[in-house]
Amino acid sequence: xxxxxxxxxxSGILINNKMNNQYDNFLDALRDLKRKGYDQAIRLTPEGxxxxxTAQVFSPESVKIVEFHRFEGDSDVSDMAILYVIETxxxxxxxxxxxxxxxxxxxxxxxxxxxxxxx
Numbered sequence: 627x628x629x630x631x632x633x634x635x636x637s638g639i640l641i642n643n644k645m646n647n648q649y650d651n652f653l654d655a656l657r658d659l660k661r662k663g664y665d666q667a668i669r670l671t672p673e674g675x676x677x678x679x680t681a682q683v684f685s686p687e688s689v690k691i692v693e694f695h696r697f698e699g700d701s702d703v704s705d706m707a708i709l710y711v712i713e714t715x716x717x718x719x720x721x722x723x724x725x726x727x728x729x730x731x732x733x734x735x736x737x738x739x740x741x742x743x744x745x
Contacts, residue, residue: 648695655697689742708730
């Protein structure tokens with residue numbers, strides 16, 4: 627797939643992103659990312675992003691968005707999700723899933739707006 631530069635607004639985050647590693651479906655993305663070492667199910671807590679591997683919670687300054695992938699359901703337009711590929715300052719590598727559009731988590735969006743996008 628050719629590499630294209632896009633300026634994308636995800637959860638209120640404007641990102642200059644190279645769209646060069648898209649997946650056909652959500653499960654293929656999870657499998658491939660796990661193979662690449664992004665195997666932690668990172669989640670948002672009131673204190674920050676939690677990594678199960680290290681049992682640590684990270685502030686936005688300690689988190690980088692490596693890439694992201696948006697998926698839309700075939701039969702239901704409300705079935706949309708964004709898969710964020712995350713790395714932390716202590717090398718926890720994993721994925722974070724959010725709804726896209728109306729059902730997105732605004733608290734997560736606020737958190738991610740404070741993070742950096744890894745170039």
